[in-house]
Amino acid sequence: GAHRDLHTAYRRQRQMCIRDSISAHEIHAMKAGAEAVLVLKNDTGIHVYEDRCSHQDIPLSDFGQIDGEEIICLAHGARFCINSGAPKCEPAKTPLVSYKTKVENGRLLVDIANDS
Numbered sequence: 001g002a003h004r005d006l007h008t009a010y011r012r013q014r015q016m017c018i019r020d021s022i023s024a025h026e027i028h029a030m031k032a033g034a035e036a037v038l039v040l041k042n043d044t045g046i047h048v049y050e051d052r053c054s055h056q057d058i059p060l061s062d063f064g065q066i067d068g069e070e071i072i073c074l075a076h077g078a079r080f081c082i083n084s085g086a087p088k089c090e091p092a093k094t095p096l097v098s099y100k101t102k103v104e105n106g107r108l109l110v111d112i113a114n115d116s
Contacts, residue, residue, distance in 0.1 A: 022046060022108070027071070029061030032110040036061070037099065039108070040082050042069065048110050049085055050097035053078055060096075071096075 022028055028039040029051060036051040038060055051061050053073040063075045070079045070088055078092035085096035100111040 025066055027061060027064050027066060029059075032099065032112045035099075035112050037110065038064070038071075040066070040071065042082050044083050046101055046103075046108060047082055047085070048099040048101050048108075050099070052097075053092065054080075054087065054094040054096055055092045 022039055022041045024041045024043075026041075028041075030037055030039055032048070036059070038049045038051050040047045040049070049060075051059050053060055053063070053075065055073065055076055055078045058073060058075045060071060060073060063073050065072050065074055066082070067079075069082050071082055072079050073092070076091050077089070079088040080086065080092065080096050081088060085098045087093060087095060102109050102111075
């Protein structure tokens with residue numbers, strides 16, 4: 001039932017790092033379990049995305065750059081909203097894959113189950 005699903009999702013959360021060690025307006029490449037993820041922090045909070053551009057699966061940890069409130073994939077010029085992962089221009093047409101997060105005792109937890 002629902003309780004079991006919530007418990008499973010909670011068990012699959014991965015502790016990432018201490019929240020205060022994440023500097024704003026920089027790309028932080030990390031691992032959440034076996035998943036390569038990007039951790040981005042801005043004025044609205046912390047955002048975690050799969051480490052790949054939705055255009056051609058290129059790692060944003062290698063080809064990404066922050067420009068204001070957007071992350072740009074320098075490989076082909078795709079832009080995404082940092083807050084939502086939504087594509088802002090061609091060639092990307094689909095959003096970045098995002099992960100739910102929460103902060104517990106100062107530590108960032110990422111839900112890699114992603115069964116929202």
